[in-house]
Amino acid sequence: MAAAICSSGSTGAGSGTSRAVVCGAGVIGSCTAYFLGKRGVKVTVVDSCGVATAASGKAGGFLALDWCDGSPVGNLARASFALHRQLADELGGETNYGYRRLDALSVTVKEPTGTAGAGASASLPSWIDGAIRKSSSIGSQATTAQVHPQLFTRTVMSRAESDFGAEFLKGTVREIRVDPETAQVSGVVVDDKFVEAETVVIALGPWCGKLKLVTDLTSISGLKAHSIILQPREGRDISPHALFLSFTSREGETMDPEVYPRPTGEVYVCGMSEHVELPPDADHVEPKAEAMDMLKRVAGAVSSQLDGCQVKAQQACFLPLSVDGVPLIGKLPHAAGVYLATGHSCWGILNAPATGASLAELIVESHSTTVDLKPFDPARFLTAEKGRRKFL
Numbered sequence: 171m172a173a174a175i176c177s178s179g180s181t182g183a184g185s186g187t188s189r190a191v192v193c194g195a196g197v198i199g200s201c202t203a204y205f206l207g208k209r210g211v212k213v214t215v216v217d218s219c220g221v222a223t224a225a226s227g228k229a230g231g232f233l234a235l236d237w238c239d240g241s242p243v244g245n246l247a248r249a250s251f252a253l254h255r256q257l258a259d260e261l262g263g264e265t266n267y268g269y270r271r272l273d274a275l276s277v278t279v280k281e282p283t284g285t286a287g288a289g290a291s292a293s294l295p296s297w298i299d300g301a302i303r304k305s306s307s308i309g310s311q312a313t314t315a316q317v318h319p320q321l322f323t324r325t326v327m328s329r330a331e332s333d334f335g336a337e338f339l340k341g342t343v344r345e346i347r348v349d350p351e352t353a354q355v356s357g358v359v360v361d362d363k364f365v366e367a368e369t370v371v372i373a374l375g376p377w378c379g380k381l382k383l384v385t386d387l388t389s390i391s392g393l394k395a396h397s398i399i400l401q402p403r404e405g406r407d408i409s410p411h412a413l414f415l416s417f418t419s420r421e422g423e424t425m426d427p428e429v430y431p432r433p434t435g436e437v438y439v440c441g442m443s444e445h446v447e448l449p450p451d452a453d454h455v456e457p458k459a460e461a462m463d464m465l466k467r468v469a470g471a472v473s474s475q476l477d478g479c480q481v482k483a484q485q486a487c488f489l490p491l492s493v494d495g496v497p498l499i500g501k502l503p504h505a506a507g508v509y510l511a512t513g514h515s516c517w518g519i520l521n522a523p524a525t526g527a528s529l530a531e532l533i534v535e536s537h538s539t540t541v542d543l544k545p546f547d548p549a550r551f552l553t554a555e556k557g558r559r560k561f562l
């Protein structure tokens with residue numbers, strides 16, 4: 171094992187037991203804890219707000235086999251899509267977190283100016299009976315699937331705890347401490363306590379960009395996006411079709427919202443992104459009223475069954491973005507024992523399993539076979555100038 175794990179300190183977490191500290195209990199941190207646990211590493215997962223309270227609890231949960239092909243993320247996505255299938259078997263995904271295959275459609279919708287929509291088209295499922303201009307199939311049950319992201323993340327984390335002895339610690343990571351002489355990590359400052367560790371994984375989503383150890387190397391930002399969860403009236407038959415919309419509002423505004431029916435009978439609708447400042451933590455992310463209203467209009471324009479139905483949740487969250495659009499998964503070049511896993515943008519739910527599995531391999535065996543992590547190496551941001559100034 172490349173990184174020996176030492177006991178945590180005054181938090182009482184696993185006293186006397188070897189442990190790694192994973193910072194962040196989103197989908198990336200939880201999957202990393204699960205796969206580290208499978209490899210015999212005892213993990214403490216730290217989160218200031220709880221498990222899956224940020225984007226990982228508010229995402230759509232759409233999974234695609236080949237939509238990232240041709241990009242640096244292609245292999246990670248293919249490996250993750252397969253791992254999602256395996257995990258669904260291992261963790262009871264169909265029952266516990268709504269894993270299922272589904273179809274995907276591209277649909278062009280123009281919001282009507284009057285009251286009536288266009289009516290159902292013979293080629294579309296009957297619930298898609300709104301002002302549809304055009305539609306085409308873009309994914310089948312062979313290549314597209316979904317999970318309920320919050321339930322998926324919470325299931326993975328609770329199995330890391332029950333099966334592999336992972337521990338959850340509620341608290342805010344203030345600093346990752348690195349010995350200035352040896353550049354070896356010594357632990358994590360959580361609130362006012364020091365948790366000793368020889369291995370630390372930073373998986374704080376967009377909040378990775380608030381840690382000095384990360385900003386010394388690169389910047390991580392967040393893009394805010396909104397979503398609503400609708401509960402159609404009882405007895406409505408909403409088929410498993412994910413909809414990727416090109417939507418034009420009656421004022422002529424264009425946007426690309428997404429609509430995901432869930433096995434629970436709920437329908438999730440998301441869109442309306444904006445660049446705004448990242449709040450201090452996930453509990454302080456507030457949805458904007460105008461965005462909520464627009465998403466309800468989108469739903470109503472797509473389907474009479476979604477028009478005016480009960481709204482179960484109105485929410486917002488932040489996508490984690492890297493500078494070059496490619497996730498960062500791997501060792502920090504300037505701090506021995508510290509690993510980074512973030513920047514998954516709009517594909518974090520899909521790509522979490524292979525991220526966690528590969529990172530666990532890298533930590534335990536010094537190399538990853540699930541996916542080649544070279545394209546994601548954080549060291550790509552280590553410029554000669556940074557190397558001279560900060561790390562040498």
Ligand SMILES: Cc1cc2nc3c(=O)[nH]c(=O)nc-3n(C[C@H](O)[C@H](O)[C@H](O)COP(=O)(O)OP(=O)(O)OC[C@H]3O[C@@H](n4cnc5c(N)ncnc54)[C@H](O)[C@@H]3O)c2cc1C
Binds near residue numbers: 341
């Ligand atoms: C509207 C929307 C829809 C999406 N739909 C999909 C989809 O259909 N499919 C898909 O694959 N992806 C989707 N995504 C993307 C996906 O949600 C993200 O890529 C993924 O959730 C990122 O996970 P994460 O674990 O990196 O970050 P997060 O989920 O943001 O988790 C980070 C965690 O770190 C914690 N934290 C932050 N700072 C601290 C600190 N200092 N101390 C302790 N804890 C801290 C937070 O509380 C949080 O729990 C969507 C995203 C959005 C916004």
